[in-house]
Amino acid sequence: MQFRLKYFIIIIASINIGCKQVYSPPVISSPSSYLVVEGVINSGSGATIINLSYTVNLASKVSLTPVSNAMVSVQSEQNATYPLTAIGNGKYYTSNLNLNSSQKYRLVIIAPNNKNYYSDYVPVLNSPPIDSVYYNFANNNMVISSVTHDPTNTVQYYRWDYNETWIIHSNYFSYFKTNGDTVLARNLINDNVYQCWTSDTSTTILLNSTSKLKQAILTNNIITAIPQNSEKLSHRYSILINQYALTGDAYNFWTNLKTNTEKLGSIFDAQPTQLHGNIHSLADPTEPVIGYVSVGGVATKRVFIDNQQLPNFVFYRGIVGCVIDTFLYRYTPPGGKVVVNQVDEYINYNKGALYPGYTPLLPFELPGGPILGYSASTPNCSDCTLRGTNVQPAFWK
Amino acid sequence: MRKRAYIISFYFLLLYQVVLAQQNNAVLISVNFQQTKVAQFVSELEAKSNYHFFYDPVKMDSLMVTLQVENKPIEFILEMAFKNTDYHFAISNQFIFLTKGRQIKTELPPGFAEIQKNNQLEKQANIVSDYTEEKDKKVLEATTENKIYEIGLKTNPIKPGNAILSGYVRNIKTGEAVVGASIYVASTKNGVATDQFGYFAISLPRGRHTLIIRALGMRDTRRQILFYADGKINIELTEQVNSLKEVKISADKVANVRSVELGVTRLDIKNIKQIPTAFGEADVLKVVLTLPGVTSVGEATTGFNVRGGAADENLILLDGATIYNPAHFFGFFAAFNPDLVKDIELYKSSIPEKFGGRLSSVLDITNREGNKKNFTGSAGIGLLTSRFNIEGPIIKDKTSFIFGARTTYSDWLLSALPEAYKHSSATFNDFNLDLSHQINDKNNIYLSSYLSNDQFRLNSDTTYAYSNRSIALKWKHNFNNKLYSVVTGGIDRYQYDISSKADPLTAYDLAFNINQTNFKADFNYYLTNKHTINFGLSSILYKINPGSFEPSGNQSLILSQIISPEQALESALYLGDKFDISPNFTLSAGIRYNIYNYLGAQTVDNYAPNLPKSQVNVLDSTTYKGGQIINTFAAPDIRISARYILGENLSIKAGYNTLHQYIHLLSNTTSISPTDVYKLSDPNIKPESSDQISMGIFKNAASNTIEMSVEIYYKRLNNYLDYKSGAVLLLNQHIERDVINTEGKAYGAEFLLKKTAGKLNGWLSYTYSRTLLRQNDPNAGELINGGSYYPANFDKPHSFNFTGNYKFTHRYSVSVDVAYSTGRPITLPIAKYEYGGSERVFYSDRNEYRIPDYFRSDFSLNIEGNHRVHQRTHNSWTIGVYNLTGRQNAYSTFFTEQSGVISGYKLSIFAAPIPFINYNIRF
Numbered sequence A: 001m002q003f004r005l006k007y008f009i010i011i012i013a014s015i016n017i018g019c020k021q022v023y024s025p026p027v028i029s030s031p032s033s034y035l036v037v038e039g040v041i042n043s044g045s046g047a048t049i050i051n052l053s054y055t056v057n058l059a060s061k062v063s064l065t066p067v068s069n070a071m072v073s074v075q076s077e078q079n080a081t082y083p084l085t086a087i088g089n090g091k092y093y094t095s096n097l098n099l100n101s102s103q104k105y106r107l108v109i110i111a112p113n114n115k116n117y118y119s120d121y122v123p124v125l126n127s128p129p130i131d132s133v134y135y136n137f138a139n140n141n142m143v144i145s146s147v148t149h150d151p152t153n154t155v156q157y158y159r160w161d162y163n164e165t166w167i168i169h170s171n172y173f174s175y176f177k178t179n180g181d182t183v184l185a186r187n188l189i190n191d192n193v194y195q196c197w198t199s200d201t202s203t204t205i206l207l208n209s210t211s212k213l214k215q216a217i218l219t220n221n222i223i224t225a226i227p228q229n230s231e232k233l234s235h236r237y238s239i240l241i242n243q244y245a246l247t248g249d250a251y252n253f254w255t256n257l258k259t260n261t262e263k264l265g266s267i268f269d270a271q272p273t274q275l276h277g278n279i280h281s282l283a284d285p286t287e288p289v290i291g292y293v294s295v296g297g298v299a300t301k302r303v304f305i306d307n308q309q310l311p312n313f314v315f316y317r318g319i320v321g322c323v324i325d326t327f328l329y330r331y332t333p334p335g336g337k338v339v340v341n342q343v344d345e346y347i348n349y350n351k352g353a354l355y356p357g358y359t360p361l362l363p364f365e366l367p368g369g370p371i372l373g374y375s376a377s378t379p380n381c382s383d384c385t386l387r388g389t390n391v392q393p394a395f396w397k
Numbered sequence B: 001m002r003k004r005a006y007i008i009s010f011y012f013l014l015l016y017q018v019v020l021a022q023q024n025n026a027v028l029i030s031v032n033f034q035q036t037k038v039a040q041f042v043s044e045l046e047a048k049s050n051y052h053f054f055y056d057p058v059k060m061d062s063l064m065v066t067l068q069v070e071n072k073p074i075e076f077i078l079e080m081a082f083k084n085t086d087y088h089f090a091i092s093n094q095f096i097f098l099t100k101g102r103q104i105k106t107e108l109p110p111g112f113a114e115i116q117k118n119n120q121l122e123k124q125a126n127i128v129s130d131y132t133e134e135k136d137k138k139v140l141e142a143t144t145e146n147k148i149y150e151i152g153l154k155t156n157p158i159k160p161g162n163a164i165l166s167g168y169v170r171n172i173k174t175g176e177a178v179v180g181a182s183i184y185v186a187s188t189k190n191g192v193a194t195d196q197f198g199y200f201a202i203s204l205p206r207g208r209h210t211l212i213i214r215a216l217g218m219r220d221t222r223r224q225i226l227f228y229a230d231g232k233i234n235i236e237l238t239e240q241v242n243s244l245k246e247v248k249i250s251a252d253k254v255a256n257v258r259s260v261e262l263g264v265t266r267l268d269i270k271n272i273k274q275i276p277t278a279f280g281e282a283d284v285l286k287v288v289l290t291l292p293g294v295t296s297v298g299e300a301t302t303g304f305n306v307r308g309g310a311a312d313e314n315l316i317l318l319d320g321a322t323i324y325n326p327a328h329f330f331g332f333f334a335a336f337n338p339d340l341v342k343d344i345e346l347y348k349s350s351i352p353e354k355f356g357g358r359l360s361s362v363l364d365i366t367n368r369e370g371n372k373k374n375f376t377g378s379a380g381i382g383l384l385t386s387r388f389n390i391e392g393p394i395i396k397d398k399t400s401f402i403f404g405a406r407t408t409y410s411d412w413l414l415s416a417l418p419e420a421y422k423h424s425s426a427t428f429n430d431f432n433l434d435l436s437h438q439i440n441d442k443n444n445i446y447l448s449s450y451l452s453n454d455q456f457r458l459n460s461d462t463t464y465a466y467s468n469r470s471i472a473l474k475w476k477h478n479f480n481n482k483l484y485s486v487v488t489g490g491i492d493r494y495q496y497d498i499s500s501k502a503d504p505l506t507a508y509d510l511a512f513n514i515n516q517t518n519f520k521a522d523f524n525y526y527l528t529n530k531h532t533i534n535f536g537l538s539s540i541l542y543k544i545n546p547g548s549f550e551p552s553g554n555q556s557l558i559l560s561q562i563i564s565p566e567q568a569l570e571s572a573l574y575l576g577d578k579f580d581i582s583p584n585f586t587l588s589a590g591i592r593y594n595i596y597n598y599l600g601a602q603t604v605d606n607y608a609p610n611l612p613k614s615q616v617n618v619l620d621s622t623t624y625k626g627g628q629i630i631n632t633f634a635a636p637d638i639r640i641s642a643r644y645i646l647g648e649n650l651s652i653k654a655g656y657n658t659l660h661q662y663i664h665l666l667s668n669t670t671s672i673s674p675t676d677v678y679k680l681s682d683p684n685i686k687p688e689s690s691d692q693i694s695m696g697i698f699k700n701a702a703s704n705t706i707e708m709s710v711e712i713y714y715k716r717l718n719n720y721l722d723y724k725s726g727a728v729l730l731l732n733q734h735i736e737r738d739v740i741n742t743e744g745k746a747y748g749a750e751f752l753l754k755k756t757a758g759k760l761n762g763w764l765s766y767t768y769s770r771t772l773l774r775q776n777d778p779n780a781g782e783l784i785n786g787g788s789y790y791p792a793n794f795d796k797p798h799s800f801n802f803t804g805n806y807k808f809t810h811r812y813s814v815s816v817d818v819a820y821s822t823g824r825p826i827t828l829p830i831a832k833y834e835y836g837g838s839e840r841v842f843y844s845d846r847n848e849y850r851i852p853d854y855f856r857s858d859f860s861l862n863i864e865g866n867h868r869v870h871q872r873t874h875n876s877w878t879i880g881v882y883n884l885t886g887r888q889n890a891y892s893t894f895f896t897e898q899s900g901v902i903s904g905y906k907l908s909i910f911a912a913p914i915p916f917i918n919y920n921i922r923f
Helices: A002-013 A248-261 A342-346 B007-016 B038-048 B074-082 B112-136 B269-273 B284-288
Strands: A019-022 A035-038 A040-042 A047-054 A071-076 A081-083 A085-088 A091-095 A104-110 A116-119 A130-138 A141-149 A157-169 A176-178 A183-185 A195-201 A206-209 A217-227 A236-246 A279-281 A294-296 A299-306 A325-328 A359-365 A371-377 B028-036 B052-054 B065-073 B087-092 B095-100 B140-142 B148-151 B162-171 B182-185 B190-193 B199-205 B207-214 B221-227 B231-237 B264-268 B314-318 B341-347 B361-367 B376-381 B385-395 B399-408 B425-440 B443-457 B462-478 B483-500 B508-526 B531-551 B566-582 B585-599 B602-607 B618-624 B629-647 B650-661 B663-666 B677-680 B688-701 B706-723 B739-755 B760-774 B798-807 B812-821 B829-835 B838-843 B854-864 B874-882 B892-898 B901-908 B914-922
Touching (some): A047 A071, A130 A236, A236 A248, A325 A342, B028 B038, B028 B074, B065 B074, B148 B231, B182 B199, B207 B231, B264 B269, B269 B341, B531 B677
Parallel strands (some): B140 B231, B148 B221, B162 B231, B314 B361
Antiparallel strands (some): A035 A047, A071 A104, A085 A091, A157 A195, A157 A206, B162 B199, B264 B341, B376 B385, B399 B425, B443 B462, B566 B585, B585 B629, B602 B618, B629 B650
């Protein structure tokens, strides 16, 4: 019996019992599209950017429809109005608002279809500064966390977003380039494709609260976790963290949004709830408008992390699958009689190579002799401008 | 009716008929009969004379009369009609008796008058001694079928009229009470079923009777009695040792048609054990889900929904103790040891008056009593759990104990789960210890105790633990044959604890517990053979600690947060009568009056009337001292059901009942989760109430081996709790601000077809049901779906179940279980947008769409060991496959953002065929 039991245990252990699968519901089309308002009114001197868009159908290829011809302004309870300027792609911009912290403000939107939308009047809530940002390692990740405290004890709810920038290197250094017809030496100052900068923004909603703590201090608020073999950590990495103070109401909105779209999928999950923002249509108060507008000063902090500072196990293996080939001007295949120009065939995209062609790296020459051809690799392995920019960002140091 | 004379009537007549002379009535009659049957013959003569006829229509049905006479007395007509036949007549006063084979003498034999006198004297003496004498008399232990047992003080002749026969039906081997055994008296065609103690009482005409006793898993037997006066008889039944497993639902084969209740199902553990379950261990709650009218939200939950009720609206009783969390291991197992459970009874509609406090159903689980004669035990080994039980006498035939234990070694299974659950761990165990003691014939006491523990970690550093604990003492006292009482006192506790210790700065302990102290006195009074009266009272004192959130360790910065404890007293008085108006028409009516007191110490916020309960609308708050009554809700529950028998095997039943519930489970997850909290009704949270009307047609066919029923119901729900969007339910001091009262309606039709005997047996059920809720009071806060009706989470309109068992031989049988239901409602995303750096979705109205339909089929093979009765151990194997087709049933679907892109996912719990094996041993 013992034996038989074991046998069955082995069978069952080899089967995955639960499972999570991709699921596409029957095509659902929303009866109409709803206005989406995103942004924080920066009460200080920094930039205020409000994004306006309409929702799209779930099956749609685009993720949003920007609203470009709206009129957007910030209005105080005393009727002072600060208009925002459209800067394209549904973004509306202003800066240096320097609002009065003792007053309440609201956002006024006149949509292109002449519908008026107003946010509730919102108090100005300034974020305390970010005290420090630190990292440690856990579960093969580098975890970046922040520390904040509020000496005035007025802020209990926080939200963060961030912008990360990091240096990437190509696998190979390219000294040459092609103009399509011929291979030229590369300008290594302005046209270096070995080192670039790339960046990304946060995609998850980061929230935390001190309301359940004895002191208004957040010591280990996790911002992000980066796998320790990520390219982000291969050379030099920088993160700019924006910290926003929230009212309880705003915190609930963001929590709901997060719960609805990020936290689902375990057995004991809450069901989706309906979102209630603080923006309303004047004509039809029941019309859903997505978004919550807050007013306040934003605390920011940028840190740099250099690979040199990190332990040895933080190691990036480079792009997988890269090889170097050599292409000759005159190549005779084994046993063949016809001479082939491999440089034209693989590198010069106007002369036969598939655009953009291989990226030439180094010349192939006999000592003192003419250039017979080039070593080359595919662009993803040797041209970092495909994944970032080779212009150093202004803040970089 | 009037003309149906049974032999019995002759006795009455012989005894009371003192007027002996045959009166010659001079009425002359003219008749003309041509091949006339007895019924017409009699009715014509009755119409033309003032005589009444008495005869047995069965015996007289071959009589054909052809006769033509003019102006003759009735004696002449009868003489002519019965001339040269085996039929006879007798005339006494205005009564005419027709008989076949023998003639009735309407005169008493000489000297009878003296005997009669003596008898009457004796009768008077007996009337006084009826109850006193039987007190000291030893109760008859009737063990053989062929002996005639004499009951009551012997009289000669037997006195007319009815007397009450009572007694216990027990298992001859274990001495355990047999519940639901039917005692059927062939001569009077009435019957009774034993109660939870194996006790019965029935009113019978004095005289000779044959009792036919039938019970589940027991050999049918009969007892012959000569019934002189009120008395007792104890009947011991033999188990069907070689009994093939049969899927029988009801103890009484005729109960389907004859019982007055609607929507009541009893299942014996033997039935439960043959239904294939995911891990091979018999599961009490999974079986309940195969019954019509019962649904669940998914596989990983043992919370079940009865006729549109939420999972917390079921009162789950284990030997009278309230079990708050009936599940182990995220709901994969029921928290009841299948080796101890004797039977379960689910009340969906006709809820007896003695139960109350929940809206939808009562699931009454009864454990076995320990064996009073021998030490026995059993053990079971499964893939995930093992169990063991032992029982035996402490004092032979008087006192016994039964102990059961169960534990799991499930961590290996968790490592087979997908990555998200791989690093989890789970343990559980449960223990039962029950004692029963017979003090004397009239007094029995029962002590039952239960403890269950669960602890698990789901891929994180957070540990969840929960536990059910209860102890109850029951005293049964028989006052006399007609009246008995059961007095119960007990304490039930449910608690959970969540802790996280990974980060010393945020290490915490979160604890919740609910304690209830019960007292109950139930009386059963067998007034006459037409009235059985139940009455009693019950009281429950609830004490809830709704949550304490405390730092763990010195370094922790967690602010200690303790929600103030709650107290309430729920009391009830009830009275019910089962009234047999006629042999075909029975009415059961009762009232239960509930009184609920919310008690201090407590601070209660007073909100402005007709405004949403929110912080801004708080007028002030009142603080009450400990024990002070804060507010009282009182309301009657009405319970009525009636049965009318239309034919031998056909009856219709109807019922109406109302219920109130004062304790609410707060949960906005789809399944019952271990972090849900209970809340008592208070001035700001009204009690939930419901009323239900139901009707059904019940039919038996093929000698009661096929049972069919159709039931329909309509139910209204009031103050059903739903939640505002984004409600915080845990550690919320002002829970009333996050909940909303909704109203609901549920209706449906349930079809059931059962085959209770034969090689193939089982049941087939189909249910159409809807449950709709509505929140249309703008003053209560947000409107859900604009104030229109929306389906509840567990609204599954179509549900089909088949459970069958086929016996190949005495040792091998196969069970198959097939379930289909409509997918449950879900709120789906209908549009997408970008927000917070990621694509996000906009959700539809609440529960506007449904997940894919559910289908599952299971199979198991039961192999019994050899059937020799006398051997040291009996063993059996169960081998099977759960979810044979491997259908990936959606437990839930959800849309979540990963790397900035919204994708839809479907979560399946048992997404592949799961083989299982179980080995059981009995000693």
